[in-house]
Amino acid sequence: MKVIKGKTVSKQGEVEGEALVTDNLIAFWGATDWETGEIVEVAHPLRGRNIKDKVLVFPAGKGGAGDTFGYYYLYRNGKAPKALVCNRPQPTTVAGALLCNTPMVYGFRENVIDLIANGDIVKVDSNAGTVEVIPRRNRRLSK
Amino acid sequence: MNLTKEQKDMLIGKEGRGPRMAMDFFCKMGEAQGASRMVEISRVHLMPPDLMFCPYGKQGIWNQELINELLKDVKRFKVPTTIEPKFLNFEVAKELGFPESTVKEIKEIQGSAIERYESMGTIPTYSALPFLIFPGRFGEHISVAESIAILWYNTIFGSRCERDDGFTSLCAAITGCVPEVGVHIPKNRHGEVVVKLKDDLNVERLAPADYDALGYAASVRVKEKRPVFVGLPSHMRLTQLKHFLATIAVECGLDLMHIVGLTPEAPTLEAALGGKEPLKEITVGKKEVEQAYETACTADNLQVDYVLLGCPHLTFPELRDVAETLKGKKVDRNVKLIAVTTRFYREAAEEMGYEQIIKDAGGILTDSMCIAFAGSHLKNCTIATESIKGAFFFSGFSPKSRRKVWFGDIKDCVKSAITGQWEGGCAK
Numbered sequence: 001m002k003v004i005k006g007k008t009v010s011k012q013g014e015v016e017g018e019a020l021v022t023d024n025l026i027a028f029w030g031a032t033d034w035e036t037g038e039i040v041e042v043a044h045p046l047r048g049r050n051i052k053d054k055v056l057v058f059p060a061g062k063g064g065a066g067d068t069f070g071y072y073y074l075y076r077n078g079k080a081p082k083a084l085v086c087n088r089p090q091p092t093t094v095a096g097a098l099l100c101n102t103p104m105v106y107g108f109r110e111n112v113i114d115l116i117a118n119g120d121i122v123k124v125d126s127n128a129g130t131v132e133v134i135p136r137r138n139r140r141l142s143k
Numbered sequence: 144m145n146l147t148k149e150q151k152d153m154l155i156g157k158e159g160r161g162p163r164m165a166m167d168f169f170c171k172m173g174e175a176q177g178a179s180r181m182v183e184i185s186r187v188h189l190m191p192p193d194l195m196f197c198p199y200g201k202q203g204i205w206n207q208e209l210i211n212e213l214l215k216d217v218k219r220f221k222v223p224t225t226i227e228p229k230f231l232n233f234e235v236a237k238e239l240g241f242p243e244s245t246v247k248e249i250k251e252i253q254g255s256a257i258e259r260y261e262s263m264g265t266i267p268t269y270s271a272l273p274f275l276i277f278p279g280r281f282g283e284h285i286s287v288a289e290s291i292a293i294l295w296y297n298t299i300f301g302s303r304c305e306r307d308d309g310f311t312s313l314c315a316a317i318t319g320c321v322p323e324v325g326v327h328i329p330k331n332r333h334g335e336v337v338v339k340l341k342d343d344l345n346v347e348r349l350a351p352a353d354y355d356a357l358g359y360a361a362s363v364r365v366k367e368k369r370p371v372f373v374g375l376p377s378h379m380r381l382t383q384l385k386h387f388l389a390t391i392a393v394e395c396g397l398d399l400m401h402i403v404g405l406t407p408e409a410p411t412l413e414a415a416l417g418g419k420e421p422l423k424e425i426t427v428g429k430k431e432v433e434q435a436y437e438t439a440c441t442a443d444n445l446q447v448d449y450v451l452l453g454c455p456h457l458t459f460p461e462l463r464d465v466a467e468t469l470k471g472k473k474v475d476r477n478v479k480l481i482a483v484t485t486r487f488y489r490e491a492a493e494e495m496g497y498e499q500i501i502k503d504a505g506g507i508l509t510d511s512m513c514i515a516f517a518g519s520h521l522k523n524c525t526i527a528t529e530s531i532k533g534a535f536f537f538s539g540f541s542p543k544s545r546r547k548v549w550f551g552d553i554k555d556c557v558k559s560a561i562t563g564q565w566e567g568g569c570a571k
Binding site: 007008009010024025027029030031033034035038040041042043048059060061062063064065066067068069072073076087088089090091092094095098099104 | 168171172174175176177190192195196201202205206209287288289290293305306307308309310311312324325363366367392393394395396398438441515516519532535536538539540541542
């Protein structure tokens with residue numbers, strides 16, 4: 001089992017979910033539909049995919065300084081991701097995670113995009129600041 | 144976290160509920176990023192959500208709940224504050240298709256926000272370009288919430304501010320400090336990726352919109368790594384810089400970049416990189432710039448319904464371009480042209496006769512609002528705009544809106560308003 005260690009934004013316990021991975025930056029305000037959780041940015045490779053309840057794995061956040069509120073509206077609508085996993089802690093992403101109590105882990109030794117594949121089931125432990133990729137053959141055993 | 148006595152008092156609630164909430168949030172922000180103390184700031188540029196982020200409907204209520212809690216027991220901000228544009232200037236509510244009932248809600252929420260911040264001493268700038276009204280000092284710690292302004296204060300002035308937002312900028316104004324993280328610390332200010340320009344790009348002839356496209360082409364390649372640009376003219380104009388930085392701020396989510404020979408922390412490439420080797424070096428040229436135009440243009444219909452200009456707010460030379468292109472002409476009856484700027488510039492434009500020229504042609508000049516957010520309430524239409532930041536928002540928010548965008552030079556946008564057809568490049 002592969003466990004990678006990073007830093008945590010706040011201790012929000014452990015969550016497990018399906019990874020949605022991109023090596024492009026992600027914005028929430030204007031780039032996602034806060035009513036549905038769908039990524040709508042025209043040139044984004046994840047356009048049309050939904051971030052609701054996913055473990056969103058991306059290099060860092062981008063967008064305007066209003067981005068925190070894009071995330072906040074997603075959260076209030078029940079469309080936010082389960083956890084955020086990034087290389088860098090872009091401040092509007094950190095503020096969004098803190099406002100919405102979303103587990104967020106960042107700052108790994110390696111590029112996290114290379115370690116997690118789209119569709120992987122991952123466990124994010126925001127108390128320990130770790131991310132664990134659950135191998136496919138063990139999926140049935142782990143809840 | 145090592146706090147001063149005043150900061151500790153705020154944290155335990157001696158100054159009331161709002162200051163306690165703000166200081167608690169900053170302790171969490173700081174701990175999340177490894178800070179051990181706060182740094183005192185000299186001022187704040189606010190982006191209050193109840194003023195700007197669609198202040199109506201359920202999100203209007205969510206914002207008010209959140210902000211009422213944060214501002215409880217706060218009578219005065221601890222440092223001087225300026226403020227972002229409002230969501231909507233009501234003189235264009237009808238043109239932008241807002242129903243009467245929504246306007247009523249906005250009037251209530253946005254209106255009480257205006258009253259609240261002005262009564263707390265906020266300078267009523269309502270501008271996306273606060274750096275033109277209140278320049279920064281080198282090394283000055285500040286808090287700014289507006290992506291281009293954050294990038295501008297750090298890059299052009301050498302001031303120090305993180306990517307603060309609607310919530311954290313209010314926390315900064317309430318507490319007078321911010322966590323000491325990121326670009327507040329000198330060792331985090333160096334460039335990481337070198338961006339060079341190919342010979343086929345004639346930098347002496349780049350129009351402002353070309354700088355959007357160049358900024359976009361660089362952004363998608365450098366992503367979250369701070370770029371150092373080599374080969375740009377040191378005499379780049381303010382309007383060109385506005386277009387360049389606005390795009391990079393949104394597309395990279397960066398607070399700082401460098402332009403060798405132009406920005407204060409980049410007298411040389413070596414200085415900008417802090418003596419380190421760059422992580423990588425990229426080159427962008429004509430092809431990459433043309434691709435950026437194509438990406439930003441999502442329209443397929445040559446017929447233009449709206450020409451929305453001013454994200455971020457139009458500079459004075461841009462207002463002159465609009466007026467000179469419209470002089471003696473008429474906006475097509477099927478097109479609405481709305482140009483948005485900051486109040487100070489609108490007053491200057493009025494004095495110069497530009498506002499009258501725009502009015503006589505059937506266009507609208509307005510001020511102090513966010514055309515990108517308010518304009519993104521239109522549905523099923525084609526919008527022409529002069530900025531990629533504007534295009535990013537107009538073509539976003541919801542797939543159901545079916546807003547399509549033409550992006551190009553400001554004069555081409557205005558010509559399109561006259562003919563009713565897209566007059567810029569990259570027509571498919």
